Amino acid sequence: MELEPVIGLEVHAQLLTSSKIFCACSTAFGASPNHHTCPICLGMPGVLPVLNRRVVEYALRMAIATNCVINRKNYFARKNYFYPDLPKGYQISQYASPLAEHGYVEIETEGGKKKIGITRIHMEEDAGKLIHDETNPMSYVDFNRTGVPLIEIVSEPDIRSAEEAVQYLRTLRDILVYLEICDGNMEEGSFRCDANISLRPRGQKEFGTRTELKNMNSFRHVQRALEYEIKRQMFIIESGGEVVQETRLWDESQGVTYAMRGKEEAHDYRYFPDPDLVAVFIDENWIAQVRSTLPELPGAKKQRFMEEYGLSTYDAGVLTSDRFLAEYFEKCAQKCQQPKSAANWIMGDLLKLVNEDKRTIKECPVTPEHLAEIINLISEGTISGKIGKEILEEAYSTGEAPRAIVEKKGLVQITDERFIAEVIERVIAHHPEQVAQYRAGKEKVFGFFVGQVMKETQGKANPKLVNDLLREKLKN
Amino acid sequence: MELCEYTAHELSKKLRKKEVSAKEVLDSVFRRIEKVEGKVHAYISLMRETAYEQANEADLRLSKGESTELTGIPIALKDICCTKGFPTTCGSRILERFIPPYDATVIEKLRAAGAIFVGKANMDEFAMGSSTETSYFGITANPWNLERIPGGSSGGSAAAVAAHECIGAIGSDTGGSIRQPAALCGVVGLKPTYGRVSRFGLIAFASSLDQIGPITKDVEDCAIFMNHLAGYDPRESTSVPEPVPDYRDFLNREIKGWTVGVPKEYFIEGIDPEVEEIVRRAISTLEGVGARIEEISLPHTPFCVATYYIIAPAEASSNLARYDGVKYGYRSPDGRDLLEMYRKTRAQGFGDEVKRRIIIGTYVLSAGYYEAYYKKASQVRALIRRDFDLAFEKCDVILTPTTPTAAFKLGEKREDPIQMYLSDIFTISANLAGIPGIAVPGGFTKEGLPVGIQFLGNHFQEGKLLQIAHAFEREARIEKRRPDL
Numbered sequence: 001m002e003l004e005p006v007i008g009l010e011v012h013a014q015l016l017t018s019s020k021i022f023c024a025c026s027t028a029f030g031a032s033p034n035h036h037t038c039p040i041c042l043g044m045p046g047v048l049p050v051l052n053r054r055v056v057e058y059a060l061r062m063a064i065a066t067n068c069v070i071n072r073k074n075y076f077a078r079k080n081y082f083y084p085d086l087p088k089g090y091q092i093s094q095y096a097s098p099l100a101e102h103g104y105v106e107i108e109t110e111g112g113k114k115k116i117g118i119t120r121i122h123m124e125e126d127a128g129k130l131i132h133d134e135t136n137p138m139s140y141v142d143f144n145r146t147g148v149p150l151i152e153i154v155s156e157p158d159i160r161s162a163e164e165a166v167q168y169l170r171t172l173r174d175i176l177v178y179l180e181i182c183d184g185n186m187e188e189g190s191f192r193c194d195a196n197i198s199l200r201p202r203g204q205k206e207f208g209t210r211t212e213l214k215n216m217n218s219f220r221h222v223q224r225a226l227e228y229e230i231k232r233q234m235f236i237i238e239s240g241g242e243v244v245q246e247t248r249l250w251d252e253s254q255g256v257t258y259a260m261r262g263k264e265e266a267h268d269y270r271y272f273p274d275p276d277l278v279a280v281f282i283d284e285n286w287i288a289q290v291r292s293t294l295p296e297l298p299g300a301k302k303q304r305f306m307e308e309y310g311l312s313t314y315d316a317g318v319l320t321s322d323r324f325l326a327e328y329f330e331k332c333a334q335k336c337q338q339p340k341s342a343a344n345w346i347m348g349d350l351l352k353l354v355n356e357d358k359r360t361i362k363e364c365p366v367t368p369e370h371l372a373e374i375i376n377l378i379s380e381g382t383i384s385g386k387i388g389k390e391i392l393e394e395a396y397s398t399g400e401a402p403r404a405i406v407e408k409k410g411l412v413q414i415t416d417e418r419f420i421a422e423v424i425e426r427v428i429a430h431h432p433e434q435v436a437q438y439r440a441g442k443e444k445v446f447g448f449f450v451g452q453v454m455k456e457t458q459g460k461a462n463p464k465l466v467n468d469l470l471r472e473k474l475k476n
Numbered sequence: 477m478e479l480c481e482y483t484a485h486e487l488s489k490k491l492r493k494k495e496v497s498a499k500e501v502l503d504s505v506f507r508r509i510e511k512v513e514g515k516v517h518a519y520i521s522l523m524r525e526t527a528y529e530q531a532n533e534a535d536l537r538l539s540k541g542e543s544t545e546l547t548g549i550p551i552a553l554k555d556i557c558c559t560k561g562f563p564t565t566c567g568s569r570i571l572e573r574f575i576p577p578y579d580a581t582v583i584e585k586l587r588a589a590g591a592i593f594v595g596k597a598n599m600d601e602f603a604m605g606s607s608t609e610t611s612y613f614g615i616t617a618n619p620w621n622l623e624r625i626p627g628g629s630s631g632g633s634a635a636a637v638a639a640h641e642c643i644g645a646i647g648s649d650t651g652g653s654i655r656q657p658a659a660l661c662g663v664v665g666l667k668p669t670y671g672r673v674s675r676f677g678l679i680a681f682a683s684s685l686d687q688i689g690p691i692t693k694d695v696e697d698c699a700i701f702m703n704h705l706a707g708y709d710p711r712e713s714t715s716v717p718e719p720v721p722d723y724r725d726f727l728n729r730e731i732k733g734w735t736v737g738v739p740k741e742y743f744i745e746g747i748d749p750e751v752e753e754i755v756r757r758a759i760s761t762l763e764g765v766g767a768r769i770e771e772i773s774l775p776h777t778p779f780c781v782a783t784y785y786i787i788a789p790a791e792a793s794s795n796l797a798r799y800d801g802v803k804y805g806y807r808s809p810d811g812r813d814l815l816e817m818y819r820k821t822r823a824q825g826f827g828d829e830v831k832r833r834i835i836i837g838t839y840v841l842s843a844g845y846y847e848a849y850y851k852k853a854s855q856v857r858a859l860i861r862r863d864f865d866l867a868f869e870k871c872d873v874i875l876t877p878t879t880p881t882a883a884f885k886l887g888e889k890r891e892d893p894i895q896m897y898l899s900d901i902f903t904i905s906a907n908l909a910g911i912p913g914i915a916v917p918g919g920f921t922k923e924g925l926p927v928g929i930q931f932l933g934n935h936f937q938e939g940k941l942l943q944i945a946h947a948f949e950r951e952a953r954i955e956k957r958r959p960d961l
């Protein structure tokens with residue numbers, strides 16, 4: 001019996017609004033505990049929530065980008081449960097009518113493109129954080145995060161492997177970051193993921209008993225936790241046991257999942273419409289307006305880069321992984337009209353400089369126009385590729401225009417055949433031993449001569465001319 | 477006559493003419509409090525110190541001619557309205573030491589108008605009750621008969637007005653909590669349209685039903701208070717941006733040619749014959765000034781109490797979840813772990829009636845029961861609303877008794893929640909429908925207990941209610957009596 005994993009993911013993404021969802025407090029991360037709080041997000045008696053409309057707009061962006069059907073009339077509901085990080089004793093969320101339903105995203109798998117269904121996307125508020133004193137039996141609550149807007153994105157159980165799960169998460173995160181509505185930071189918790197996983201005999205329709213996995217704080221954790229859980233469930237089933245429906249936590253250091261302690265209580269959240277909030281109506285105009293502000297999404301952009309610029313799947317993937325990198329590439333390619341060179345320069349030397357500097361492409365001091373200039377200087381034969389790299393480094397540290405650097409430093413390529421021929425003759429005359437070796441069939445020595453000629457010309461000689469002339473002269 | 481016995485509009489004239497000072501008015505109120513508060517117990521706490529500061533400011537404003545009609549008027553605040561820097565208990569042990577760091581919107585507005593806050597009035601715990609007997613801070617007596625309840629939940633506010641321990645008061649009404657005590661204490665009480673007066677800073681009982689309103693000595697005062705309470709509040713999502721008229725414009729106007737609907741479902745078995753007689757007399761008074769009386773039907777009336785006692789506890793069970801001992805208010809010292817801390821805090825912090833409603837509310841929202849109870853009740857509520865929509869197509873206002881009986885005895889219904897719930901039978905519908913309602917004195921029973929007439933109006937028709945209530949007050953000529961304290 002061949003077993004097949006069935007995985008569904010629940011993603012919580014913190015939205016990048018500057019204020020909280022129901023009060024005016026800041027959403028900034030990292031402030032001292034309870035600094036960003038007010039009577040409203042502290043759930044004090046008599047206070048009332050007022051919806052931050054920007055939250056709806058951000059959630060709409062994601063709903064449109066993931067091909068969802070958008071509900072025109074949106075209600076908020078109360079999810080009732082007691083926990084010290086939940087000051088009102090209920091979380092304001094959406095229940096019966098989520099913002100969006102029936103969407104999908106496309107992911108790349110080994111077997112080609114695959115659609116993963118999105119069951120629903122809804123808006124809700126985040127809870128606070130408990131801080132446990134290590135030395136005393138005392139716990140504290142930090143309400144800074146309380147009321148930070150979240151969207152919950154629930155997938156269909158369409159995922160069949162740990163790799164697909166990670167691919168799906170990366171795709172979601174890329175879209176969120178492209179839309180500039182979430183920073184996608186898993187370590188800081190602004191992009192969180194829980195997984196539901198079960199196994200079933202391949203071909204069977206019914207689902208097996210599932211476990212819910214939590215506490216995965218990176219893509220790597222997700223991958224490892226799912227792989228572990230697939231093996232664990234497989235072992236149980238193959239040895240005739242039964243999987244227990246439970247919540248399990250991933251322990252990264254041990255590399256195992258373990259059942260959450262304490263008895264599993266059946267939660268009844270007693271959802272009901274929040275009487276303090278009115279329905280949010282989303283009309284065609286609003287949707288059209290949000291749609292018109294959406295950027296081209298990573299998948300579509302990648303496809304276009306392959307078709308329009310003739311890039312390989314890999315190159316197109318790398319260049320579209322970041323919206324600003326893609327923008328950089330397009331500007332540069334359009335300016336120099338040499339997309340493949342532009343791609344090579346950006347993915348190679350430029351990103352190396354940027355990464356070494358711990359900067360992002362947005363902060364790169366070399367403009368795409370300047371990089372295009374370097375590429376043009378090379379293709380028109382003014383400079384060699386090697387000089388091109390030097391100019392890039394210079395431009396990176398000074399911000400100067402490449403053409404100006406070339407002129408200032410006298411780096412213009414030497415294409416004077418007579419001059420190069422003279423240099424070559426001199427080099428040949430000084431190295432009779434190597435000449436003899438070459439003529440005796442030792443082809444490798446050719447590189448030595450090229451090096452010598454370049455050294456004499458401070459690297460400025462046109463490499464193609466040097467090659468051609470050297471071969472000719474050495475033949476004689 | 478002592479200054480404290482005047483109405484706000486009478487005192488306002490005296491204050492503006494400099495015949496009296498705000499301080500003198502306040503002195504009179506506190507003298508009265510010293511004399512009668514021991515018998516009535518209308519207040520949970522007095523704000524004497526800040527009240528005198530406010531009186532000084534009021535006198536300064538009056539001297540500069542920058543006053544409003546509430547400047548220098550001492551008022552009582554139901555202890556459900558958050559007052560910045562002053563304890564706000566909601567009648568509960570669980571909030572015994574709670575001091576809000578903010579003012580309710582209505583408190584801000586009243587401060588701005590120059591009103592003087594005498595104290596925080598007693599109330600049923602979390603406004604859950606019809607007799608003010610569920611307060612953690614002791615019972616309040618009806619000034620007309622100290623053996624009887626003042627009504628509830630705004631019993632402290634109504635008793636304070638009736639006993640002249642203030643000039644006017646602020647109450648809140650979730651199922652009749654302004655109108656019922658106003659009727660039982662012989663004063664005027666108005667529950668505005670849902671969304672008319674801001675709920676921000678009103679400690680929530682049932683969010684879709686709660687509404688703040690005034691309790692006053694006469695209809696004119698009620699109009700004055702409404703001028704200062706009503707208005708859109710951007711801090712409340714359910715607040716309605718409807719323009720606020722000058723409610724005084726509706727006073728001293730005729731109601732000739734108006735159609736007054738009298739719903740047959742409100743004259744049921746169990747209504748006290750004396751109460752019914754007073755209501756019938758009110759009907760003929762209105763007929764006498766040219767109103768057309770029409771019997772109407774509000775067919776879903778029999779379901780009001782049941783609907784209310786599902787929706788209100790459901791919302792309350794969620795609204796009261798925040799009192800968990802973690803952040804503010806009472807925390808049981810006996811909890812050894814989180815769960816025990818929660819359990820003991822809430823077991824010790826809440827009284828029986830509050831617990832009963834939390835349990836009912838939790839039950840009706842539970843998986844498997846939600847459809848049969850909460851959802852069904854919401855559907856019935858829509859039908860109740862429709863009853864009124866249809867009625868107001870042909871009526872200007874609706875007239876009903878406010879309560880089935882005059883004030884009952886202290887303790888009489890305390891152990892019988894169903895009987896207690898039925899005392900709100902005529903007032904609950906207005907909250908479910910979101911419409912405004914006013915209770916005005918209609919007369920006295922042979923025993924000398926006040927009986928109230930209720931007028932109900934269409935959404936945002938507070939003006940019309942004040943117009944007919946004022947006309948009735950003028951024409952009925954109910955003898956002026958003072959409670960014997």
Ligand SMILES: [Zn+2]
Pocket residue numbers: 020023024025036037038039040041042147
């Ligand atoms: Zn806040």
